[in-house]
Amino acid sequence: MKLIKIGVLAILIALSAVTFTGCKKYEEGPAFSLRSKKARVVGKWKVEKWIENGNDVTSTVNMLSPKYEFKGNGDLIYTITFLGVTTSETDKWEFSSDKEKIILIDGNNREEWQILRLKNKEFWLKHVHGSDTDEVHLASIE
Numbered sequence: 676m677k678l679i680k681i682g683v684l685a686i687l688i689a690l691s692a693v694t695f696t697g698c699k700k701y702e703e704g705p706a707f708s709l710r711s712k713k714a715r716v717v718g719k720w721k722v723e724k725w726i727e728n729g730n731d732v733t734s735t736v737n738m739l740s741p742k743y744e745f746k747g748n749g750d751l752i753y754t755i756t757f758l759g760v761t762t763s764e765t766d767k768w769e770f771s772s773d774k775e776k777i778i779l780i781d782g783n784n785r786e787e788w789q790i791l792r793l794k795n796k797e798f799w800l801k802h803v804h805g806s807d808t809d810e811v812h813l814a815s816i817e
Contacts, residue, residue, distance in 0.1 A: 714773050715793050718745045720813035723797075727809050743813065751779065 709774060720743045725736040744752040751768040754761060767780040779786045792799035798813040
């Protein structure tokens, strides 16, 4: 009887592994998370990497020390610091209906950013506008 239970448990583990591997929503993962998508987005983020049209422009972008705070109420606080002066702006954010994109809203301007990776400490986005493509890798500050 004990051997049958071990066999059943092994089969359940194998099926779970196959099932969760197939549930990958974002191109770069994760395949599975216990936290909701919103819970993973909400928080404070800094730029870890910024690629513009295939070129790494991280050092140029980071001269402004950009920080992003996604709030649970849909507010997005964007802060930059340049020459010792810090400026903040509050915009809005929301998910697309399929939760594969983040929509950033600045007044009447809406930008859709494809979510490439959404983990507790990593948030990767891609935005195509005309012939230009930006890929941004954000890292959790907290």
